[in-house]
Amino acid sequence: xxxxxxxxxxxxxxxxxxxxxxxxxxxxxxxxxxxxxxxxxxxxxxxxxxxxxxxxxxxxxxxxxxxxxxxxxxxxxxxxxxxxxxxxxxxxxxxxxxxxxxxxxxxxxxxxxxxxxxxxxxxxxxxxxxxxxxxxxxxxxxxxxxxxxxxxxxxxxxxxxxxxxxxxxxxxxxxxxxxxxxxxxxxxxxxxxxxxxxxxxxxxxxxxxxxxxxxxxxxxxxxxxxxxxxxxxxxxxxxxxxxxxxxxxxxxxxxxxxxxxxxxxxxxxxxxxxxxxxxxxxxxxxxxxxxxxxxxxxxxxxxxxxxxxxxxxxxxxxxxxxxxxxxxxxxxxxxxxxxxxxxxxxxxxxxxxxxxxxxxxxxxxxxxxxxxxxxxxxxxx
Numbered sequence: 001x002x003x004x005x006x007x008x009x010x011x012x013x014x015x016x017x018x019x020x021x022x023x024x025x026x027x028x029x030x031x032x033x034x035x036x037x038x039x040x041x042x043x044x045x046x047x048x049x050x051x052x053x054x055x056x057x058x059x060x061x062x063x064x065x066x067x068x069x070x071x072x073x074x075x076x077x078x079x080x081x082x083x084x085x086x087x088x089x090x091x092x093x094x095x096x097x098x099x100x101x102x103x104x105x106x107x108x109x110x111x112x113x114x115x116x117x118x119x120x121x122x123x124x125x126x127x128x129x130x131x132x133x134x135x136x137x138x139x140x141x142x143x144x145x146x147x148x149x150x151x152x153x154x155x156x157x158x159x160x161x162x163x164x165x166x167x168x169x170x171x172x173x174x175x176x177x178x179x180x181x182x183x184x185x186x187x188x189x190x191x192x193x194x195x196x197x198x199x200x201x202x203x204x205x206x207x208x209x210x211x212x213x214x215x216x217x218x219x220x221x222x223x224x225x226x227x228x229x230x231x232x233x234x235x236x237x238x239x240x241x242x243x244x245x246x247x248x249x250x251x252x253x254x255x256x257x258x259x260x261x262x263x264x265x266x267x268x269x270x271x272x273x274x275x276x277x278x279x280x281x282x283x284x285x286x287x288x289x290x291x292x293x294x295x296x297x298x299x300x301x302x303x304x305x306x307x308x309x310x311x312x313x314x315x316x317x318x319x320x321x322x323x324x325x326x327x328x329x330x331x332x333x334x335x336x337x338x339x340x341x342x343x344x345x346x347x348x349x350x351x352x353x354x355x356x357x358x359x360x361x362x363x364x365x366x367x368x369x370x371x372x373x374x375x376x377x378x379x380x381x
Contacts, residue, residue, distance in 0.1 A: 009052075009094075013052050018091065023082045024080060026046060027079060029079060030049070031044045035309055059091065065092060066102050068315050089192060109193060112187070118190070124181045126181045135166055135177075135178055137180070138177030142175045142176050144175065145219070146178050146218075147183070149222035151353070152221045157353060161372040174248070174252070184206055185202055188224040206233075210238070218240055222349050253292050266295075269299040269301060270286060274308070274314055276348060296376070301339070311332065329351075329358040330362060343371055347373040
């Protein structure tokens with residue numbers, strides 16, 4: 001049976017920011033690189049692009065449109081420079097306008113609207129993670145505003161990372177402060193889910209807050225915040241200098257401001273977060289920080305840096321169900337175990353969450369620790 005193109009749909013996708021969809025020539029390179037086929041999932045990037053070009057019904061299903069983790073592996077290898085993530089974001093924005101966002105993502109988007117975070121926690125509890133610590137308040141006199149992402153502020157596992165980072169920053173004598181409850185989510189995940197208008201609202205709120213408080217430099221705990229602040233906020237008027245904490249820690253180590261004395265004596269394998277690696281081209285700083293820890297043996301996954309396998313948590317997938325054998329993080333945990341690693345180190349709250357869950361699911365959580373780079377460093381102070 002012949003399919004009838006509905007070109008008004010493809011025109012709408014282009015109008016919402018997915019105009020490069022017309023550059024796709026269906027070479028299939030994207031589907032060949034995508035990790036989903038490797039784990040037996042039905043998602044095919046090439047198919048999605050074609051359905052979008054033709055305006056065909058069915059692309060909006062959860063297992064097609066919402067499968068993409070926005071890992072960017074296809075984008076950096078596309079011979080036609082199709083901005084595939086932007087196309088998918090435009091498609092999702094169209095679906096969001098009709099109210100047909102997947103049920104599992106609706107509470108997340110609702111919480112971002114009402115609480116300014118995706119964790120259904122009251123906005124006035126954002127700084128609760130600081131309890132028992134003397135974390136400075138940013139008043140404009142400090143060099144850095146420490147932007148602690150929503151996951152590091154509200155998720156119990158993420159809170160441990162934020163507290164470890166404070167320990168390291170204090171040890172190095174860094175001038176920093178937090179703003180706290182007035183902060184809002186960077187909006188990256190919301191935008192990838194299709195909440196374009198809400199993203200703009202959050203972004204404008206954050207940019208105004210920074211301006212009012214005199215923020216000039218920002219330390220981010222999340223690669224997702226880093227990418228958003230450096231690549232998307234400037235288009236909305238933000239004028240700030242942003243560093244991911246691993247960049248700052250590398251600098252502090254080089255300057256001799258961080259003294260590491262405790263030997264770790266463990267085999268540590270590093271996982272490249274997609275949003276720090278492929279999205280932001282930061283590969284070496286986290287490795288240099290880990291390599292500076294006495295007694296640490298640094299291992300690598302067979303696929304690393306620009307070819308690294310995604311954890312599976314981006315693009316809203318952190319809040320969606322995935323079949324056990326289709327979880328990229330589970331395959332990474334198995335690979336780490338096969339390599340003889342005792343610790344999987346990374347520097348993204350989504351990756352920490354996904355890898356921790358997979359280590360437990362594989363009954364390897366007592367054999368392999370999943371730690372943030374800053375947690376590894378804090379153990380060596």
